[in-house]
Amino acid sequence: MKRVNLGGLDVSAQGLGCMGMSEWYGQGDWDESVATIHRAIELGVTFLDTADVYGSGHNEVLVGRAIHDRRDQVQLATKFGIDRSGGDRARTIRGDAAYVRQCCDASLLRLGVDHIDLYYLHRPPQNAEIEETVGAMAELVQAGKVRHLGLSEVNHDLLRRAYAVHPITAVQSEYSLWTRDPETDVVDTLRELGVGLVPYSPLGRGFLTGTVDPKSLGEKDFRGFNPRFTGDAGQANQRIADAVKAVAERKGVTPAQVALAWVHGQAERLGIALAPIPGTKRRTWLEQNVAALEVTLDAQDLAELDRLGEQVVGARY
Template sequence: MSTHDTKTTQRTVKLGSTGPEVFPLGLGCMGMSGMYGATDDAESVRAIQTAIDRGVTLLDTGDFYGMGHNELIVGRAIAGRREQVQISVKFGALRGPDGSWGGMDTRPAAVKNFLAYSLERLGVDVIDIYRPARLDPAVPIEDTIGAIADLVKAGYVRHIGLSEVGVETIRRAHSVHPIVDLQIEYSLASRSPEAEIFPVLAELGISATLYGVLSRGLLTGSKPKGPGDFRAYLPRFTGANKEKNEDAVDALQRFAHERGMTPGQLAIAWVLARQPAFIPVVGAKTVAQLEDALGALARPLSKEDVAAVESLVNISGERYGADQMKHLDSERQ
């Protein structure tokens, strides 16, 4: 194991009242399978292994990222180091051979089928946190969680998580089996969970793994890189929103520069300051991006800095297009 300073000095955060202790930043691996433009498998493996060397323990993937490609990459990277990481897997999204989306399937038989393939691709005997990627409107959440609970009893899954679901679904799921964390988008640009969802998590003893903390690169000034980059179709990156948001991002970059931080570090440090009990999941595709993100841990923000950042950033546009927003249980009030 590496004895890098980050490992020896960093606190850990417990995932919920029943989950594992994890490093305060997680590594999101989705971008390593082409969702944000070209990738390099060797660099992806290096990034995951460097993260482990630096103390990162939570790796987040999905069985539908690159139609299994992502799990194969994670499996390669953790070979021989399984005991150093916790693997979080999302399942349930259906894909076509052309990469198209086919809805959700979280029936109990499908849950067990998806898990069998994930174990094989990852090269592991057990998955640490298993979660449906979205709510399947055709299947009661109790049935899905019950099926995962059976897999916990059988020793194939350690803990159960949720993703992008609202208050009622969280309560119903937690009544079947303890939930360790909800995965949900949260950033300077996406703060809606603060109103109702985060208070319920606190009440029930559930943690959160927070993705999109850089708002898909928006907060760092990153731009879509062609038609294969799905950000080209998101409201915040297009039309009038694009111009307004570029002004806000320029202000954020100046603020970061004045404090000797990169915009990415500032965005991550803001989340750590606002939600110290939760885990930001940072989607680094390269070692350089990973090192930049880890730098946020050494630069905590004061309350005054947090307030100043919030006054600078007012992002225009929804986080997804209207059709996708309609299907997000977490956005139903």
Template sequence: MAQDDKVGTIDLGQGLQVTGQGFGSMSLSGPYGPAEDDESLRTLNHVIDRGVTFLDTANIYGEGHNESLLSRVLKTRRDEVTLATKAGIVRPKNPGDPRANGDPAFIKKCLDESLQRLGVDEVDLYYYHRVDSRVPIEETVGAYAELVQAGKVKHIGLSEVTSNELRRAHQVHPITAIQMEYSIFSRDIERWLLPAASELGVGLVPYASLGRGYFTGQVDSLEQLEASDIRHNFPRFEPTSMERNLRLRKVIETVAEREEFTTAQVALNWVYEQADRHDVAVAPIPGTRFRAHFDDNLEALDIRLSEQSMNELNALAAQVDGERQRDIYSVSKGREEQQMAKM
């Protein structure tokens, strides 16, 4: 299958060239319901065939299953792919124990394990997945810098960091990209983090830009979700919040109908438009198990929302019911507000 010229490439940061849209592979390892490996492999190959070659995974996805799955594609297509993975999240044995580990030795061990699962010698982009408040970020990023020097990592990324953490990390080693939740409903990174990223030349890799399926009408209530679905853990999917937010989704649906786009295309194009307004390079990574959904998402590269629609969508975030994470300090929002309050 011929690749799509419209996908194009961008300089995400520090010279790393990636396709204008990436693919988040987490959904292929069961967080939103069962996924069959052979079908997932067909989806991954379809993604690359269509010209999207920026693939995102993490050691925690499916407890290593996701990286092992990708290895089956990388065996024959490694040269076509810009590969990103992550380390830093841990699953604690006891409730309340830290869910992040930024210990340098731990990060290095995780990378060696990821390389083995992926079947590669080097990754193009290696993220610090969550910030461990017990370890100065300078120490953790110092370990990442050593991995670059060792030839195991080409570029360093950070996920769910604050503007202050990004600046401190960037002083240790140039940061190429930040991976952050960013959507019509989740805009907290715009106030402090995106200006810092723009100033430093750091690219943005948004995740959950489709509201974890909420914007596309896939989920109207928790009753539709399997017990194992991770969306049970997010406040915005609790019954009261979902009921209140449905009226906001109707605005997205109205915009989509007027513009003659799908809601997924509207949500993704909003991300492109907003990133441009903040002067940051952007490559969102919507993920899906279904090739038809991927094809629909890809069309967002070819559209442009009207100013009226952007204004209507920009009014929604202030009305959203529920935080984007149950522990808001585990992501940047809680720590950013806390840090700024001290300044």
């Protein structure tokens, strides 16, 4: 497995998003999820991503149990900031210093570890200035509870303000063939400051794989209510999935591998370090995703794929 340096943190070139093992993508399977994490480590995928909000703590417990005897083999990332204690319809984004400290201690306990390699603020806070939040996160670094700091879904301004308080290692944002917002929102500042990008949902929440039927998504799968998957937008976006499939068939690989290869290829074009974290809860899809690192896209492939982002119908959420 190739390695990438994200603002001072050495990680596998591709990580594993663990959210779906606990919530949002249908029924979970504890044993298969743990087996998937173990298989990832065997294949050299050592960059694991979770958050305190995934399954209301369930995902951190799952990941912690899976790595309890192989902690030194992984780079563990988790997040805080989304407070669901009042219910999902009343959730808030918190960043006050006391909350930061409380969340970190709770995550360490659930994960069963003595430090977190990369600790993200999950979204820009609503009840505090970014300086207060990052200042509290910096104290966690000084205390040895956290090694590196990250932010998620921030723009140029917020990243600069945060970095002025403490160096930021990575920004995690949605980035894929059909979501290219970071290119205008934050990439220039990532390059200037030497901060890495961690693309989440690099497969368009599965839409780009051509294996998702929006009509068959269960009630526990949030994609059944997502603007890009449903109604006229879902039908219109099918042409994007079809275009990715056409490139895949020409190359003799899967659509998922084409979509991931495109994301990996953007590192050189954008002049930044990046490590996408495609999520899966099954070993079969994990192995397919890892194989994407061996796929090379030529000029014709890129010409066809690059224009797909302009054809997307519907908001991200």
